[in-house]
Amino acid sequence: MRTETRVGHLALWISPICVLLHTLCIFKEPAMGDQDLPGVLVSGLEGPHGICEDHIGDLQKHFTLITLQEFLENNTRFGPKVQAVYIWGGKPAVTQELLQSLPSLKIIASAGAGLDHLDLKLIASCGVKVANTPQAVSSPTADMGMALLLAAARRVVEGHRLAIAPDTENFSTNWMGQEVTGATLGIIGMGSIGYKIAQRARAFEMKILYHNRKRRKLEEEEAVGATYCESLDDLLQRSDFVLLAVSLTPQTQRLIGKRELNLMKPTAILVNIGRGLLVDQDALVQALQTGVIKGAALDVTHPEPLPRDHPLLKLENVTLTPHAGSATHQARRQMMENLVASILASLHGLPIPNEVRLNWDNSVA
Numbered sequence: 168m169r170t171e172t173r174v175g176h177l178a179l180w181i182s183p184i185c186v187l188l189h190t191l192c193i194f195k196e197p198a199m200g201d202q203d204l205p206g207v208l209v210s211g212l213e214g215p216h217g218i219c220e221d222h223i224g225d226l227q228k229h230f231t232l233i234t235l236q237e238f239l240e241n242n243t244r245f246g247p248k249v250q251a252v253y254i255w256g257g258k259p260a261v262t263q264e265l266l267q268s269l270p271s272l273k274i275i276a277s278a279g280a281g282l283d284h285l286d287l288k289l290i291a292s293c294g295v296k297v298a299n300t301p302q303a304v305s306s307p308t309a310d311m312g313m314a315l316l317l318a319a320a321r322r323v324v325e326g327h328r329l330a331i332a333p334d335t336e337n338f339s340t341n342w343m344g345q346e347v348t349g350a351t352l353g354i355i356g357m358g359s360i361g362y363k364i365a366q367r368a369r370a371f372e373m374k375i376l377y378h379n380r381k382r383r384k385l386e387e388e389e390a391v392g393a394t395y396c397e398s399l400d401d402l403l404q405r406s407d408f409v410l411l412a413v414s415l416t417p418q419t420q421r422l423i424g425k426r427e428l429n430l431m432k433p434t435a436i437l438v439n440i441g442r443g444l445l446v447d448q449d450a451l452v453q454a455l456q457t458g459v460i461k462g463a464a465l466d467v468t469h470p471e472p473l474p475r476d477h478p479l480l481k482l483e484n485v486t487l488t489p490h491a492g493s494a495t496h497q498a499r500r501q502m503m504e505n506l507v508a509s510i511l512a513s514l515h516g517l518p519i520p521n522e523v524r525l526n527w528d529n530s531v532a
C-alpha cells in the first residue's frame with residue numbers, strides 16, 4: 168500500500184487524471200493479501216478439490232483467502248479471522264467442529280443450487296447465514312440435461328466409439344436409437360432447472376409431463392405445454408424419457424428404486440442431473456442389465472466418481488458425465504460473483520442476495 172501511495176504522489180505531478188484513475192484503482196483493488204480484508208475459508212487454491220483457479224485473483228480483491236490446510240495447521244491463528252466459508256464443489260465440509268472453531272463466521276456461501284451437503288439446521292443454530300447460486304446454474308444444467316437426453320436417445324457416445332474404432336469397415340443400417348421428437352418426457356422436479364428443461368423440450372416437440380410437490384401456475388404450464396402428473400407412478404408409466412431435476416432431501420432419497428424402474432417402459436431412458444442418491448443405483452444396474460429399461464444418462468452418481476470397477480461403467484447403454492451440469496466458464500464465473508456479492512452483503516449487514524431461509528419445519532423456504 169505504501170508503495171502505491173508514493174506512486175500516486177508522483178502521478179500528481181504528471182497528470183491529475185492519472186491520480187484519479189489510480190485512486191479508483193486502489194479503491195477497487197486493494198493489494199493482494201491485505202491483512203484488513205475479511206478472511207474467507209476455502210478448500211484450497213489448486214487441485215481437484217480447490218476453488219476455480221481463474222477466480223483466485225478476483226476473490227483476493229475482496230478477501231484474504233485462507234485455505235483449509237492453513238486453517239487446520241493453526242486454527243487458533245486463522246479461526247477468528249474467518250468471516251465466511253466459500254464452498255466450491257461441496258467443499259470444505261461444514262461440520263459442527265468447524266463451526267465451533269470459527270467464532271467470527273457470518274455466512275456460508277455455497278456454489279450451486281443443491282444444499283444436501285449442508286446441515287442447515289445446525290448452521291442456523293449457530294446464527295450463521297447461508298446463500299447459494301440457483302440462477303447461475305439453471306440454464307447450463309438444463310442444457311446438460313438435454314445434452315444427456317439426446318446423447319442417450321441417439322447413442323452418441325456409442326456411435327462415436329463405433330465411428331472411430333480401427334476395425335470398423337462399414338456402418339450397419341441396423342444401428343439405431345430412439346426418436347426424441349414427439350416422445351413423452353417426464354420431468355421430476357419442476358423448479359427452475361426442470362422448467363428450463365421443459366422450455367427446451369418443447370422446441371423438440373416433446374410431450375411434457377411433470378411431477379412436483381407443488382403444481383405450477385396454469386400460465387406457466389401452458390407456456391411450455393407441460394401437463395401436471397400428481398402421481399409419480401402415472402408419470403413413470405407414460406414417459407419415454409424420465410428426467411430427474413429434483414433436489415436431494417430425506418424425502419427424495421432413492422425416489423427411483425426397483426418398484427419405480429419396473430413401472431417405466433422397457434424402451435424408456437432415465438436421465439439424472441439432480442443427485443446420485445435420488446436413484447437406488449443397485450436397482451438401476453439390475454434394471455439396465457435385464458432390459459427393464461433401455462438406458463440411462465447420468466451426470467450424477469453416488470459416490471463421485473464411481474469406483475473404477477462399478478458395473479455402471481461397463482454397460483453400453485449408460486452415458487456418464489462428471490457432475491458437469493454447471494461446468495461452463497460463464498456459469499462458474501457467475502457463481503463466483505454471486506457468492507462474493509452474498510458474502511459482502513452479509514459482512515455489511517445488508518440484505519443477502521440468494522439467502523437460503525428455513526421454514527419452521529427446517530425445510531428450505
Ligand SMILES: *[C@@H]1O[C@H](CO)[C@@H](O)[C@H](O)[C@H]1NC(C)=O
Pocket residue numbers: 240241243244
Ligand atoms: C499459530 O499462530 C500463533 C499466532 O500467530 C502463533 O503464536 C503460534 O506459534 C502458531 N502456532 C503454530 C503451531 O504454528
Ligand SMILES: *[C@@H]1O[C@H](CO)[C@@H](O)[C@H](O)[C@H]1NC(C)=O
Pocket residue numbers: 334335336337
Ligand atoms: C462390414 O464389416 C464387418 C466387420 O466389421 C465385416 O465382417 C463385413 O463383411 C462388412 N460388410 C460389408 C458389406 O462390407
Ligand SMILES: *[C@@H]1O[C@H](CO)[C@@H](O)[C@H](O)[C@H]1NC(C)=O
Pocket residue numbers: 455456457458459460461462481482483484
Ligand atoms: C444394456 O447394455 C448391456 C451391456 O452393456 C446389455 O446386456 C443390455 O441388454 C442392454 N440393455 C438394453 C435394454 O439394451
